Amino acid sequence: MKNGILACALMLLLSACQQPTVYIFSKGLSDSQRQQLEAALKTQSLPYEYVEHDIPREFGVATLLLSNDRILRQETEQLATIMQGLGYQPEISYTTRANHFYGDGNIGFYLKNTNADDAFTMPSRLRTTQCEKGEFNDLAVTFTDQHAEFTLISGAKVTLKWEYLYGYLVIYYSNYSQTYTHSQPLVETPFGDKPSDTYTITAHVNKPGWLNCSMQVVYMD
Structure with a gap:
């Protein structure tokens, strides 16, 4: 019994000592901007x-996402100053404790190059x-600048070239x-309607079967 009480006390102590974390999301930053951002992040606490x-499309070019259950004002000001130092005017958004990712004072730091949306991304x-x-639903597809990699049911990966034309x-x-058309419908989820990027096939191909699929990413927050 004593061991159980001691273990519980230790868990509570560790939980109390855990620091909030800043989660950094960036898009389209230049090499110099990334270097400047990294140097600035090292100066905050x-x-x-x-x-x-x-980054969800509804976010501005510079957004700080805070949990309204615990707002760290001094730390938030430090992060806002970093955004301003990079030439951005930060916006502050709030989420609820139901978003476990941002509970306990965690902060989302979202930064986009202002020119990033001028070209297709x-x-x-x-x-x-x-x-x-x-059987081909829910396969993972990852994209780099020139290639799309399909992870098949077997675990094998197939890399194909793509372009936006x-x-x-x-x-x-x-x-x-x-060929796929692009749309951004709201998708019904257990957490309400969420924005998406959806790529819908325009024609049937004989094979492989996994190319007769549309593709989608749903932005939960």
């Missing part, structure tokens, strides 16, 4: 982590959806291609 996820991660054959996403396979 909270630990920070870079997160490789797309492909989301880095999507999932297949609305496939002609259900005349308003369509085009993925090349063998001697033909699959």
Whole structure:
């Protein structure tokens, strides 16, 4: 019994000692901007982590996302100053404790290059959806500047070239291609309607079956 009480006390102590974390999301920053950002982050007082996820489209070019259960004013001012030093005017948004990612004083730091939206930007991660054959739904598809990598049911990865051409996403396979239209519908989720980037196929291809799928990313927050 004493051991159980001691373990509980230790867990409470560790929980109390945990520092809030700043989660850094960035898009389209130049090398010099990234270097300047990294140098500035080292001067503020909270630990920070870079997160490789797309920034929700409804966010401004510079957004600080705070949990309204615990607002760290001094630390938030430090982060706002960093954004201003990079030439941005920060916006402050709030989320509830239900968003566990930002509970306990954690802060989201979202920064986009103001010119990043002038050109087409492909989301880095999507999932297949609305496939002609259900077995191909929910495959992971990752995008780099020139290539799309499909992770198949077997775990094998297939890398294909892609480009954005005349308003369509085009993925090349063998001697033909699959073409997708782009839309941004709201998607119903257990947490309400959320924005998305959706790429819908325009035609059927004979094979492979996983190219007869649309692709989508849903932005939860």
